[in-house]
Amino acid sequence: MTEINEVAERVAARRAELDEEEKLLAERLDAVRAEREELAVAMRVWERMHAQLDAEKPSTQAETAQVGGRGVLLVPHRKADAGEDILPPDYQRLMKIARDAGGPVRVKDVGVELDLEVEVKGRLEPLRGKLSKLAGRGWLRKLPDGRFQTAP
Template sequence: MAQDAEPDVRALITARRAELEVQAEKLSQQLQEVRDELEELAVAERVTRRLAQQLRAEPEQKTPPAAGQVAGRGVFLVPQRERGVDEAVLPTDYQRIMDVVRRAEGPVMVKQVCGELGISLEPARSEALRSKLNRLAERGWLRKLADGTFTTTL
């Protein structure tokens, strides 16, 4: 009878060993997943710290928009006007145009702005200025009236 019991015990031990090996493999996978997540969190902490340092190091002033490139030529980006946004965000040329329109006693024509800014009235120059005035109007900085003149939006 002792011999008959021996194979049963061996079968039980083998089965239990297989169960434990499967469980050990699952636990090993879970442990690796936890380690991977811990590493991801450490990276996220480092990135967050660096971003916070950069934000603290940046001056708290609004800077003019960056110059862009269109067809190989430098152009300035004119932002949409929003409440609380100052004209200082506009490129210098646009700030000068805004100043001329603001100082005028009424709506201004393109040739008046050209004269105030010392820009030639030749078509290439005046049309370039007209484009800038239109861009300011499209973005909410100026108002273009039906007769083609411009005024401040205030």
């Protein structure tokens, strides 16, 4: 009988060891699966960011991109050898207005040139955004007083 009890105790002890090992392996498997999912998400985010950065790189012609399901124009960064003809037509027109002004222009003055309702609150904000984008890409300079002028 003692031999049977000894074998049963060994079996029970080994079963307990295996149960504990199974529990540790299951936890490790869960951790591995979670990390793999995180890596997959990180890869998708990286691919989106990489695509956006590629889309924002300077280009020799105006391009469009999809943002929020809408097509938007991309304004390339200014290069020394590139002319304004690489800008989208709306931006070319803004550049012409700024150039023809012969000096710094206010957003309101550009709005008047474009026949916008400059007295309507908020009507000039999209225009201010376009001028700021041109300034941010090196086509215009934004002065501290908020006016814009062509970049040298």
